[in-house]
Amino acid sequence: MLKQIEGSHAMAEAIALCRPEVICAYPITPQTHIVEGLADLIREGRLTNCEYINVESEFAALSVAIGASAAGARAYTATASQGLLFMAEAVYNASGLGLPIVMTLGNRAIGAPINIWNDHSDAMAMRDAGWLQLFAEDNQEAVDLHIQAFRLAEELSMPVMVCVDGFILTHAMERIDIPNQAEVDAYLPPYDPVQVLDPAEPMSIGAMVGPEAFTEVRFLAHYKQSQALRLIPQYMAEFANIFGRESGGLLRSYRTQDADLIVVAMGSICGTIKDTIDEMRDEGIRIGLVTIVSYRPFPLDALRNALHGAQDVVVIEKSVAVGMGGQLADNVDVSLRNLPSAPRLHSAVAGLGGRPITRPSLHRLFRQALVQPWEGTHFLDLNERVVGREIHQTRKRRRSGPTAENILRQLAESGNVAAE
């Protein structure tokens, strides 16, 4: 049913249709509207047979989900930013124990400096924690990925993180097709756990494992993610059969057939990139986009096939590994490793801490890749004057003060504070 609805509330409806039995809720911007929406659905009696637990922290949220999942319940939680970091130990436990929890991550920057706005730093901080990570391009996909996530998680007995751009998607109200219960029931079978804590049949989960077995346990986790590379396209196809639209998959190509330049990106930025590509195509520039949906497992082979005909690849991502560069660019590089006549790769970091990514800036970036390609990491729309002055003053004075406050002071003095 088509609704004009906020992304968070649409996700809440989709999650409710998946019949979760335990929801662990702890508020943190920008995911709060999702768990609030679920609370409303339970209060209104639209989600039954579900225990909604208000916990005292993010660490508790995921720990309770772990306990619930180990006891055989379909468990869900959501978090963002520092909340994900606070539950970091439990994040590794959920995957290490092989528990099929689904968690929404309302992607948000990580402090310090404190920042509530969107980027992908939080997802990247936990990218190697053993969870599957799926990134939604729009709110329709955010809805659809949650339904696919429960199926995928439970088939593999591995947790899945659905990454949704904070504010840009969570707080956007748009036209979204909300599936009905019969469709979701046809797609998602009841949870049939591979391991259950049951007093009737006692066993332990979470044994101490020494050097004699640790490698094998990790290998099997890696093996499960490689199985996911096969299951994700299969579940996308089955989803399309039942729901009548394509959502999810490992990756998607847009106007790449004859492209000299291919952009690689994840999440909601892809919509703006597509509009930019259409404008550049109208000017005769052969440019296309590959949207990565599944970041973990990373679709190395599918990406190699999607990129191998291009001359240049621009990876644009909302995160930076300080001291290294873009994590997505680094991973894309692996897919091109040892490829004869591999395309040149150019890495750009954009949208950090919620800085808007606009078409004019993307036009400039993509053109630059064609005429004046760069090495290293390019920071899109970096205020070079402010950065230069700060570097200069830290060289002049030992006690130069805190960086963030210095930058804010500079901006205030130049009257350059954002109007919004």
Add this chain to the structure above:
Amino acid sequence: MTSSMFQVRIHGRGGQGAVTGAEMLSVAAFVEGRHAQAFPSFGSERTGAPVVAFCRIAEKEIRLREPILEPDCLIVQDATLFKVVDVFAGLRPGGYLLVNTNKTLAELHIQEVVARLPHGHSVIVPATELALKHVGRPLPNAALLGAFAALTNVVHFDSVKRAIEQTFSGKIGATNAAAAISAFEYVMAQQQPARVA
């Protein structure tokens, strides 16, 4: 900008319902079978602080996720914002301007902008006053959407009314719809002589 898309930027202060206004406008477009995307400016919301909300309306799927840089219409919920924020940034040459105020456009000292816009594209409406009269609270957003329908004709007034009643149930919906009707009529009354002249 894509010619088939109409973009509205709402400037207000925290507590005036700028975000809800943008969302209701998107619902009004949705009930007409169109695509619409409403979103806030993603700031920390504080009562009284300048806030911005956006709404795009189009006949096809909206993929764009940047803030609205070149609005086709500005809705200004609080006329004191002109001194604080660059409200007019990017306003398109053929665009519309709708200001909630008890003053006249001349008294607001924004004649330069008004002169740049086509005749009849700038109007004022005492939306807060109308809200106080009908709803009993100084929330101008619903009234402004009624005025918006009269000014731009981008959405039909009936769609605005449905969006308001869908957002606020019962008596609150009815009183907000009444404020919107008054604002709609107020602008129509301004527009008629302007169009003749």
